[in-house]
Amino acid sequence: MYDVLRRYLEWSGLRVRLVSNITDIDDSIINRANREQRPWQEITHKCEAVWFDAMGKINVARPTDVPHATEYVEQMVTMIGELVANGTAYLTDDGVYLSVERVPDYGLLVHQSLDDMLAGGGDRDVFGADNKHHPADFVLWKFSKPGEPAWPSPWGEGRPGWHSECVVMSLDLLGEGFDLHCGGQDLKFPHHENERAQAVALGKRFANRWMHHGFVVDGEGEKMSKSLGNVANLLDLMEHYDPRAYRMLLLQSHYRGPVSVTQDNIDASVKALAGLDAFAARTASVAAADPDADVLAAFRERMDDDLDTPGGTAVLFDTVRRANAALDGGAADAGALVAAVHEMCAAVGLVLKGAAEVPADALAKAAALDAARAAKDFATADALRAELQADGWTVETSKQGTTLRR
Numbered sequence: 001m002y003d004v005l006r007r008y009l010e011w012s013g014l015r016v017r018l019v020s021n022i023t024d025i026d027d028s029i030i031n032r033a034n035r036e037q038r039p040w041q042e043i044t045h046k047c048e049a050v051w052f053d054a055m056g057k058i059n060v061a062r063p064t065d066v067p068h069a070t071e072y073v074e075q076m077v078t079m080i081g082e083l084v085a086n087g088t089a090y091l092t093d094d095g096v097y098l099s100v101e102r103v104p105d106y107g108l109l110v111h112q113s114l115d116d117m118l119a120g121g122g123d124r125d126v127f128g129a130d131n132k133h134h135p136a137d138f139v140l141w142k143f144s145k146p147g148e149p150a151w152p153s154p155w156g157e158g159r160p161g162w163h164s165e166c167v168v169m170s171l172d173l174l175g176e177g178f179d180l181h182c183g184g185q186d187l188k189f190p191h192h193e194n195e196r197a198q199a200v201a202l203g204k205r206f207a208n209r210w211m212h213h214g215f216v217v218d219g220e221g222e223k224m225s226k227s228l229g230n231v232a233n234l235l236d237l238m239e240h241y242d243p244r245a246y247r248m249l250l251l252q253s254h255y256r257g258p259v260s261v262t263q264d265n266i267d268a269s270v271k272a273l274a275g276l277d278a279f280a281a282r283t284a285s286v287a288a289a290d291p292d293a294d295v296l297a298a299f300r301e302r303m304d305d306d307l308d309t310p311g312g313t314a315v316l317f318d319t320v321r322r323a324n325a326a327l328d329g330g331a332a333d334a335g336a337l338v339a340a341v342h343e344m345c346a347a348v349g350l351v352l353k354g355a356a357e358v359p360a361d362a363l364a365k366a367a368a369l370d371a372a373r374a375a376k377d378f379a380t381a382d383a384l385r386a387e388l389q390a391d392g393w394t395v396e397t398s399k400q401g402t403t404l405r406r
């Protein structure tokens with residue numbers, strides 16, 4: 001979803017610097033390394049490679065920056081030192097903690113005060129070490145146990161807490177008061193709240209806005225593996241279906257809601273893509289035109305309203321229908337509608353097959369054919385048509401000019 005957002009913002013004319021950090025040290029990595037008797041670096045390198053390979057397959061552009069937590073440990077130690085020095089962080093026997101009572105508006109992201117949060121009880125992950133000053137206090141620096149990866153610090157060897165990793169990397173690369181912080185809705189609390197709390201405790205401005213996305217779920221509460229045959233995750237999905245189908249499926253869900261991955265939804269996405277590909281093939285040689293301004297305005301209106309991608313794709317499919325009808329009827333505005341379809345696809349990172357399949361020499365012949373017709377040189381036009389047909393093209397000539405199809 002954030003690739004869609006990034007592409008849309010860039011398409012809208014904004015320059016985007018997207019930082020996507022890699023947590024390459026945490027408890028689950030250490031546990032897995034111990035379980036599999038492998039160095040933890042081997043696990044993180046492999047997972048990162050698998051991740052970016054999968055992202056590449058679904059046409060997710062590489063982030064501008066991909067910082068690794070382990071490259072920032074020194075800066076994390078410095079930040080934690082500042083928090084200790086200003087009295088907002090304190091030492092216990094298992095690490096360094098932040099005192100959330102020293103953060104004036106702690107709970108802002110979940111719209112809950114500290115008292116409400118505790119009254120709410122169990123489901124929030126606020127309890128931890130028993131020698132904390134307050135149950136919601138969280139670890140900034142964790143002392144290492146023997147055999148665990150460790151870095152030096154003034155308080156003892158250890159590793160940074162997850163919440164400290166993100167705040168240091170984002171403030172270093174994006175600076176104070178950056179525009180947007182994104183993440184899954186499960187990260188809103190405690191993770192994002194705790195990132196923000198550290199910045200506030202340092203007297204720094206953090207993210208100006210936040211976006212939290214919903215989860216990928218199976219339909220009807222079924223396991224994905226059950227409803228979609230062998231498909232249990234994104235890699236499986238891409239083995240069995242056109243990877244673009246996943247982007248299409250996401251586009252047709254709102255980012256804040258759950259994304260339902262069911263057989264029906266995947267089939268519908270595959271079918272929708274086939275329609276778009278056929279459209280791209282049909283219109284491959286339609287003369288270039290300025291995209292229809294009203295269509296793009298309607299598309300922007302939807303997308304600018306909290307990234308309403310279902311609304312945006314509805315405009316896209318409506319425009320495909322109108323353009324097909326215009327081409328069928330030989331109407332003069334078909335070119336502008338066709339161009340608008342390609343603009344909208346580019347804006348959300350949908351690559352259509354068929355669009356670039358007409359090679360330049362065939363397009364040149366089609367253009368020469370149109371020029372010959374305009375000059376009433378029908379002998380030349382007929383000769384060019386025959387040449388194109390001999391090359392396997394179906395040649396359709398209308399008032400808008402010649403289109404080529406296989």
Ligand SMILES: [Zn+2]
Nearest residue numbers: 166167191195
């Ligand atoms: Zn984070």
